[in-house]
Amino acid sequence: MKTFDLAVSTVREFNQALHDEKNIVTEKEWAATNPKGMHNIAVGLDADIAVDIHGHAGYFCAGMNKTAAVTIHGNAGQGVAENMMSGVVRVKGDASQAAGATAHGGLLVIEGNAGARCGISMKGVDIVVKGSIGHMSCFMGQSGSLVVCGDAGEALGDSLYEVHIYVKGTVKSLGADCIEKEMREEHIAELTGLLEKAGFDEDPSAFKRYGSARQLYTFKVDNASAY
Amino acid sequence: MSNEKNISLKESATFDRSTMAEIRRAAETGIYDIRGFGAKRKLPHFDDLLFLGASMSRYPLEGYRETCNTSVVLGDRFAKKPITIETPVTIAGMSFGALSANAKEALGRGASIVGTSTTTGDGGMTPEERGQSSKLVYQYLPSRYGMNPDDLRKADAIEVVLGQGAKPGGGGMLLGQKITDRVAQMRNLPKGIDQRSACRHPDWTGPDDLAIKIQEIREITDWQVPIYIKIGATRTYYDVKLAVKAGADVIVVDGMQGGTAATQDVFIEHVGIPTMAAIPQAVQALQEMGMHRKVQLIVSGGIRNGADVAKCMALGADAVAIGTAALVALGCNDPKWDDEYKAIGSAAGYYDDYQDGKDPAGISTQDPELSKRLDPVAAGRRLANYLRVLTLEAQTLARACGKNDLRNLEPEDLVALTVESAAMARVPLAGTTWVPGQKY
Numbered sequence A: 001m002k003t004f005d006l007a008v009s010t011v012r013e014f015n016q017a018l019h020d021e022k023n024i025v026t027e028k029e030w031a032a033t034n035p036k037g038m039h040n041i042a043v044g045l046d047a048d049i050a051v052d053i054h055g056h057a058g059y060f061c062a063g064m065n066k067t068a069a070v071t072i073h074g075n076a077g078q079g080v081a082e083n084m085m086s087g088v089v090r091v092k093g094d095a096s097q098a099a100g101a102t103a104h105g106g107l108l109v110i111e112g113n114a115g116a117r118c119g120i121s122m123k124g125v126d127i128v129v130k131g132s133i134g135h136m137s138c139f140m141g142q143s144g145s146l147v148v149c150g151d152a153g154e155a156l157g158d159s160l161y162e163v164h165i166y167v168k169g170t171v172k173s174l175g176a177d178c179i180e181k182e183m184r185e186e187h188i189a190e191l192t193g194l195l196e197k198a199g200f201d202e203d204p205s206a207f208k209r210y211g212s213a214r215q216l217y218t219f220k221v222d223n224a225s226a227y
Numbered sequence B: 001m002s003n004e005k006n007i008s009l010k011e012s013a014t015f016d017r018s019t020m021a022e023i024r025r026a027a028e029t030g031i032y033d034i035r036g037f038g039a040k041r042k043l044p045h046f047d048d049l050l051f052l053g054a055s056m057s058r059y060p061l062e063g064y065r066e067t068c069n070t071s072v073v074l075g076d077r078f079a080k081k082p083i084t085i086e087t088p089v090t091i092a093g094m095s096f097g098a099l100s101a102n103a104k105e106a107l108g109r110g111a112s113i114v115g116t117s118t119t120t121g122d123g124g125m126t127p128e129e130r131g132q133s134s135k136l137v138y139q140y141l142p143s144r145y146g147m148n149p150d151d152l153r154k155a156d157a158i159e160v161v162l163g164q165g166a167k168p169g170g171g172g173m174l175l176g177q178k179i180t181d182r183v184a185q186m187r188n189l190p191k192g193i194d195q196r197s198a199c200r201h202p203d204w205t206g207p208d209d210l211a212i213k214i215q216e217i218r219e220i221t222d223w224q225v226p227i228y229i230k231i232g233a234t235r236t237y238y239d240v241k242l243a244v245k246a247g248a249d250v251i252v253v254d255g256m257q258g259g260t261a262a263t264q265d266v267f268i269e270h271v272g273i274p275t276m277a278a279i280p281q282a283v284q285a286l287q288e289m290g291m292h293r294k295v296q297l298i299v300s301g302g303i304r305n306g307a308d309v310a311k312c313m314a315l316g317a318d319a320v321a322i323g324t325a326a327l328v329a330l331g332c333n334d335p336k337w338d339d340e341y342k343a344i345g346s347a348a349g350y351y352d353d354y355q356d357g358k359d360p361a362g363i364s365t366q367d368p369e370l371s372k373r374l375d376p377v378a379a380g381r382r383l384a385n386y387l388r389v390l391t392l393e394a395q396t397l398a399r400a401c402g403k404n405d406l407r408n409l410e411p412e413d414l415v416a417l418t419v420e421s422a423a424m425a426r427v428p429l430a431g432t433t434w435v436p437g438q439k440y
């Protein structure tokens, strides 16, 4: 285990160490202490390593992550794991807005709540939130799955493409073109797998599924009020 | 046309035939007009400016014997590896999706021959364009289609796109006809849908957030490559100041004449300010911050010839970018396809339905048969020739003004033909010392 004290080292030094090939082939376990809300910690990783951040992280922590497993032992600021490609990012506390934005793959687990726009424009990532999520979540979500064990805020899944959304609690309102859909066996199976991967003990049958009505996929005069 | 025969028929200037045709089209379809190309209305533009060549009070340079430098270094503010372009004319971002793979390859080939850069677009980086572009700028757009860290690290520069001159405040569009399997796969979308790109970035909002975002991109790329910010010209003075503050190495300002692949006509024609009006605002902002020439300024929107290039540089730009002109050089709107343009309700020289994907020239299409018509090698050579002409023309004008570097051109070398161009470009009306709006 190699530890960087961010009260002494800079984020630049930490990130550079995590990017340098000679480091990551020999050292698989990394940690940072005293992150104190600093931005852009552990971004652009592309290695089979584990990184533990002990404290609260600022914006874009673990942004564009590939293959690495990043755990934030605290809260995460805006855009955690944005555009992640693969790997696992776990937030032990709460996540601010735009968690997992545009992420293409991998698994983002938030053990607390997530703010507004969770999973905005997501493109293949799986996001599992133990708590609740804020308004405009999954806006223009393209693919992947969003699981919420708590409640969802206003305008969930607005202008949604093909993301599978599962919410256990209440949904304040659905966005344009997002509808409740039948929970079939394959969805129960998918949800069970996601909850398991996240390590959350929840009953999949207590969830409802939401998805795209696919009415806005092509421009139609009759939909003018929705554009 | 009857009114040409019968001079007693009077066409309304307000309700001309084109206006009436649009009213009928709207009444029939109930949806706004979406098209490609840039603004078609007449706007104050670089033709309204003239150079004052050297004579008694200035000393010209010999046309062939004395050098006039055209190379420019872009992005040396923070990046470890700035880009050097041999001519200050770059190829603007145009997406694979909007353009065929052959067209993208041709742009890369042409630009590489003359040592300048090309730019990806909304839809990601294709191996063809990376392979053929010696200097490739990777766009970081609100949609983040195809955005991935591997391509980010393959790029020679990264351009964070906040807006485009054709549609400042609007997102991209790609209509279903062009969402083929490959385009759908690159963008992670269902095939054949009408795709609407976001107009705002999903994970940051104001300029303070943008500063952090730029730092993130720098961290991911280990501070190697320059980061550009592209803005559509509107409140350019303020936007440029904020872009500098956010940490840009290079700022791209795209005026309202700028081309687009698909946007509502009402947007193209009614939002933004002309390119000529934007440059002095941008330069003033940079100068006030002590950043002129330190943060480079690239200007685009309606650039057609070496005179336009030289005028942009004289007003203070470090380089320009071209979109529409590059497509025309490849063969877009070529009269040789006139019959086919007519068959789809247009004509050579008028074609702007890039969104339909039926381009007979094989450029703004994803149709494999049409795409095949464009030979990327031959088209690339045409583009290289055209870029050379732009460079030679700009050099000719610079030498005539006594400048041994295009960037030594200055506003003092220019006068304006009209009061409005004098006010916008902030140079005197020809034959006077009058710069409208300036205090003495």
Ligand SMILES: Cc1cc2nc3c(=O)[nH]c(=O)nc-3n(C[C@H](O)[C@H](O)[C@H](O)COP(=O)(O)O)c2cc1C
Residues within 6 Å of the ligand: B036, B037, B038, B092, B093, B094, B095, B098, B099, B120, B121, B122, B123, B139, B161, B163, B164, B165, B230, B254, B257, B258, B259, B260, B261, B300, B301, B302, B303, B321, B322, B323, B324, B325, B354, B364
């Ligand atoms: C076919 C086409 C596609 C374009 N696609 C993009 C794009 O993906 N991203 C972008 O920032 N600008 C895009 N643009 C705008 C150009 O980057 C550039 O700003 C504009 O074309 C410059 O004006 P000009 O066409 O008059 O030279 C596109 C323009 C055209 C003509």
